[in-house]
Amino acid sequence: MDDAIRKAEVLIEALSYIRRFRDRLTVIKLGGSAMEDPETLHATLQDVVFMETVGLRPVLVHGGGKPIDRAMAAAGLKPRKVLGRRYTDAQTLAIVVRVLIEEINAGIVGKIRELGGRAIGLHADSLRCLYGERLTLPGPDGEPVDLGYVGRVTRVDTALIEDLCAAGVVPVIPCLAVGADGGWLNVNADTAAAAVAAHLRAEKLVILTDTPGILLDRRDESTLIRSVDADGCRDLLRRGIVEEGMIPKVEACLESLQAGVRQTHMIDGRLKHSLLLEIYTDRGVGTEIRGAS
DSSP: OHHHHHHHHHHHHHHHHHHHHTEEEEEEEEEEOOOOOOHHHHHHHHHHHHHHHHOOOEEEOOOHHHHHHHHHTTTOOOOOOOOOOOOOOOOHHHHHIHHHHIIIIIIHHHHHTTEEEEEEETTTTGOOOEEEEEEEOOTTTTTTTEEEEEEEEEEEOOHHHHHHTTTEEEEEEEEEEEOOOOOOOOOOOHHHHHHHHHHTTEEEEEEEEEESSBSSSTTTTBBBEEEHHHHHHHHHTTTSSSOOHHHHHHHHHHHHHHOOOEEEEEEEETTTHHHHHHHSSSSSSSSSEOOOO
16 A cells, blocks of 8 residues: 555645646657667557656657767778768768668657557658758858768758647657758758747757756766756856766757756666656656756
8 A cells, every 4th residue: 555655645745747838849869778779669669658648748759879970880881071071971881870760760669659659751752841051060161061861950850740749649850851952961960949839939948868967077977967057057068077978968958948948857768767767757757958047
């Protein structure tokens, strides 16, 4: 009976959050161990189905880092970097598109359906929702440096995403944008998720990572920063506390906040049911980044 009462208390704690976020859009960037480990992916997608069932409108955006690396290695291709960014030639792009669409996206959609949810991958001709342009970087001489088929999102078909969410269908979006010539462009998954959240004016952007969130000391998980505003987050960037792979994730959160997203979260995708714990409990489990005070 005590165990049953504790479960009831958890549901009561979640009730206010269920009411608050009902019919609100939440963009979830899926990556890292949340995609690599089958048990963790299963738990994460259970969370997504729960969220949709109780009225929150989840939108999934995913990358494919490690599976793409493995597919490139199998094809005998070595990653090439230009100014610290991965260059995407035509051969690499073909692998990226195949892995993202035929393997990862199809797998996520299938698993959501197995769990009793409804989902659809947004990549077919009539269901493409991200549009973009080729991304260049300023070179040492100030001239633009080409990155190949690498892009940034300039437009999102928000009506398509909103219609699916209103019908109780979870959109599953690969980090690919349609370029000016109608072909695909490879987009960083964090920035793609931020663009989707920004264009939707979503309630939340949640980025699943392989760390508990932002740590004052990345070797000590007890130094987790549970809540910080945008100005405080920029200060952490300036001081070098946010570094390496966390930088683009934090910058994606800041960009989406500036565009009107109400809250962003960075949570540990390795922790089972971290989505539910972050959104539907008082304490949460990761780092919440709010708009400037």
